[in-house]
Amino acid sequence: xxxxxxxxxxxxxxxxxxxxxxxxxxxxxxxxxxxxxxxxxxxxxxxxxxxxxxxxxxxxxxxxxxxxxxxxxxxxxxxxxxxxxxxxxxxxxxxxxxxxxxxxxxxxxxxxxxxxxxxxxxxxxxxxxxxxxxxxxxxxxxxxxxxxxxx
Amino acid sequence: xxxxxxxxxxxxxxxxxxxxxxxxxxxxxxxxxxxxxxxxxxxxxxxxxxxxxxxxxxxxxxxxxxxxxxxxxxxxxxxxxxxxxxxxxxxxxxxxxxxxxxxxxxxxxxxxxxxxxxxxxxxxxxxxxxxxxxxxxxxxxxxxxxxxxxxxxxxxxxxxxxxxxxxxxxxxxxxxxxxxxxxxxxxxxxxxxxxxxxxxxxxxxxxxxxxxxxxxxxxxxxxxxxxxxxxxxxxxxxxxxxxxxxxxxxxxxxxxxxxxxxxxxxxxxxxxxxxxxxxxxxxxxxxxxxxxxxxxxxxxxxxxxxxxxxxxxxxxxxxxxxxxxxxxxxxxxxxxxxxxxxxxxxxxxxxxxxxxxxxxxxxxxxxxxxxxxxxxxxxxxxxxxxxxxxxxxxxxxxxxxxxxxxxxxxxxxxxxxxxxxxxxxxxxxxxxxxxxxxxxxxxxxxxxxxxxxxxxxxxxxxxxxxxxxxxxxxxxxxxxxxxxxxxxxxxxxxxxxxxxxxxxxxxx
Numbered sequence: 001x002x003x004x005x006x007x008x009x010x011x012x013x014x015x016x017x018x019x020x021x022x023x024x025x026x027x028x029x030x031x032x033x034x035x036x037x038x039x040x041x042x043x044x045x046x047x048x049x050x051x052x053x054x055x056x057x058x059x060x061x062x063x064x065x066x067x068x069x070x071x072x073x074x075x076x077x078x079x080x081x082x083x084x085x086x087x088x089x090x091x092x093x094x095x096x097x098x099x100x101x102x103x104x105x106x107x108x109x110x111x112x113x114x115x116x117x118x119x120x121x122x123x124x125x126x127x128x129x130x131x132x133x134x135x136x137x138x139x140x141x142x143x144x145x146x147x148x149x150x151x
Numbered sequence: 152x153x154x155x156x157x158x159x160x161x162x163x164x165x166x167x168x169x170x171x172x173x174x175x176x177x178x179x180x181x182x183x184x185x186x187x188x189x190x191x192x193x194x195x196x197x198x199x200x201x202x203x204x205x206x207x208x209x210x211x212x213x214x215x216x217x218x219x220x221x222x223x224x225x226x227x228x229x230x231x232x233x234x235x236x237x238x239x240x241x242x243x244x245x246x247x248x249x250x251x252x253x254x255x256x257x258x259x260x261x262x263x264x265x266x267x268x269x270x271x272x273x274x275x276x277x278x279x280x281x282x283x284x285x286x287x288x289x290x291x292x293x294x295x296x297x298x299x300x301x302x303x304x305x306x307x308x309x310x311x312x313x314x315x316x317x318x319x320x321x322x323x324x325x326x327x328x329x330x331x332x333x334x335x336x337x338x339x340x341x342x343x344x345x346x347x348x349x350x351x352x353x354x355x356x357x358x359x360x361x362x363x364x365x366x367x368x369x370x371x372x373x374x375x376x377x378x379x380x381x382x383x384x385x386x387x388x389x390x391x392x393x394x395x396x397x398x399x400x401x402x403x404x405x406x407x408x409x410x411x412x413x414x415x416x417x418x419x420x421x422x423x424x425x426x427x428x429x430x431x432x433x434x435x436x437x438x439x440x441x442x443x444x445x446x447x448x449x450x451x452x453x454x455x456x457x458x459x460x461x462x463x464x465x466x467x468x469x470x471x472x473x474x475x476x477x478x479x480x481x482x483x484x485x486x487x488x489x490x491x492x493x494x495x496x497x498x499x500x501x502x503x504x505x506x507x508x509x510x511x512x513x514x515x516x517x518x519x520x521x522x523x524x525x526x527x528x529x530x531x532x533x534x535x536x537x538x539x540x541x542x543x544x545x546x547x548x549x550x551x552x553x554x555x556x557x558x559x560x561x562x563x564x565x566x567x568x569x570x571x572x573x574x575x576x577x578x579x580x581x582x583x584x585x586x587x588x589x590x591x592x593x594x595x596x597x598x599x600x601x602x603x604x605x606x607x608x609x610x611x612x613x614x615x616x617x618x619x620x621x622x623x624x625x626x627x628x629x630x631x632x633x634x635x636x637x638x639x640x641x642x643x644x645x646x647x648x649x650x651x652x653x654x655x656x657x658x659x
Contacts, residue, residue, distance in 0.1 A: 038344035108552025
């Protein structure tokens with residue numbers, strides 16, 4: 001068990017619980033046809049979450065200090081893919097599904113492992129066009145098609 | 152007799168050509184999901200909800216619900232089948248319920264008996280699937296009749312019991328499991344209040360009025376969380392794959408494993424019915440049981456066929472048993488059934504005692520399709536096992552970005568807002584971080600699904616009693632349920648205090 005991580009989590013959940021309690025005080029207390037207003041349930045849950053977080057905070061005192069050895073993490077690859085995913089989401093509606101998906105997949109494949117660019121491009125193109133064709137043309141679903149300045 | 156005629160109607164639903172196709176696709180994808188390390192049954196089912204939603208969009212609501220639940224349930228038990236393949240061939244369990252299978256399965260593979268091990272796993276799973284289905288057919292009507300007599304107070308207590316059972320058994324720390332449960336319940340209060348129509352915690356963000364979409368949260372936590380972990384930890388699926396060899400088991404193999412399969416199926420089924428105790432616990436218990444009653448306990452761990460047959464039957468029996476509380480009481484006992492329940496609610500089908508009256512086509516169609524799906528799996532798995540073994544070698548380089556793309560597509564296709572795609576990425580990060588630090592995710596999803604129902608029943612009970620909170624302990628059934636819930640939490644707690652180890656379900 002990781003002491004620091006659990007302390008951060010405990011404080012964070014404590015804050016969340018407290019926030020829900022405070023905010024539920026602002027919700028109207030009465031409801032027509034119901035003896036209990038919409039504020040009661042979240043308030044009680046917030047209280048329970050606060051109490052549990054305090055319990056977790058106390059439990060972290062008993063953790064042994066020794067933490068397992070750190071394994072190497074591929075932060076760089078992860079960050080590149082995650083940021084690419086954020087751009088993917090942000091540009092999805094303006095640039096359209098096919099182009100953004102294609103670009104995201106090529107970046108993703110190449111970040112995971114460099115090389116075999118043509119294979120990456122082929123798989124990415126196949127997936128983005130395939131999903132678009134199947135979903136929009138065949139199943140009549142809705143996806144942003146092409147860049148808005150194209151239409 | 153009425154049960155039989157309903158079952159007959161169910162078969163008529165399940166045998167419609169498109170439903171046969173859905174069941175086939177479901178078990179096929181499910182087997183692939185089980186074979187692929189890194190994607191468990193939970194993320195597999197979550198990922199496929201939006202896909203099925205678009206596939207069934209042309210059907211009437213009732214038919215759409217029946218067809219998609221047939222597909223999703225196919226994924227669920229298909230994954231149980233597939234999980235054994237990697238355990239035996241690679242010594243890497245595809246999901247946690249087949250961890251025990253590696254003990255003897257991989258040893259058998261090293262002795263050149265991989266084919267027999269795979270075949271016996273498939274046969275055991277098939278028998279267990281049928282046993283649990285018979286149990287489901289027999290228990291469904293009586294249980295839902297009992298549940299129909301429940302009022303809001305009893306329902307509230309029953310759901311608390313469900314939450315207590317899952318949280319009490321999930322993960323290493325009970326405090327953490329409870330934090331996740333309560334956090335899930337809190338998240339479920341975001342949005343318009345069902346009773347009064349008051350907006351809660353929405354801060355005038357229009358996307359939040361409908362509440363956090365269950366699908367977005369589940370796909371983010373499970374599918375993206377696992378992908379992020381696989382990228383960060385450089386998980387690859389390289390490794391020597393054992394030769395499969397002769398597939399048909401010999402007569403002595405069959406004779407040796409008949410007993411373990413029968414015991415494993417029954418044990419698995421009953422463990423599966425209990426909320427909180429899932430397929431992983433079932434496979435552990437059945438392995439321990441076989442070892443205890445065996446005449447040659449020293450053979451276990453060295454490649455005895457009983458050590459494969461028992462846990463594989465048990466985990467399939469448990470996944471069938473877990474459908475009972477979901478369908479009859481409307482209370483999911485595990486993470487995967489919680490996701491199935493979320494899918495049903497998306498189609499406006501409320502699982503629970505009324506399901507058999509209001510949507511007989513969905514309930515009985517599902518039960519009948521599980522019969523058919525099990526037959527399909529047996530036929531699929533025996534000749535195609537070599538093909539599925541090939542799937543293991545799918546390079547993660549392509550697999551991981553594709554899972555992200557499928558998740559984004561799924562969420563966008565159902566919600567049609569980029570807000571949910573951002574939410575998906577955020578929950579992916581959260582899911583990775585929480586799972587990494589031993590916070591179990593299944594209770595969170597369970598809380599999110601059950602939250603609105605718990606709150607509604609609590610408020611209805613309190614309204615009927617004019618705000619008197621004692622109503623929950625004054626009704627006898629409600630009191631009994633609450634006491635059981637309390638015991639469920641208290642007993643492991645005291646056992647831990649006395650220094651005993653409590654077996655927990657780590658996956659759920």
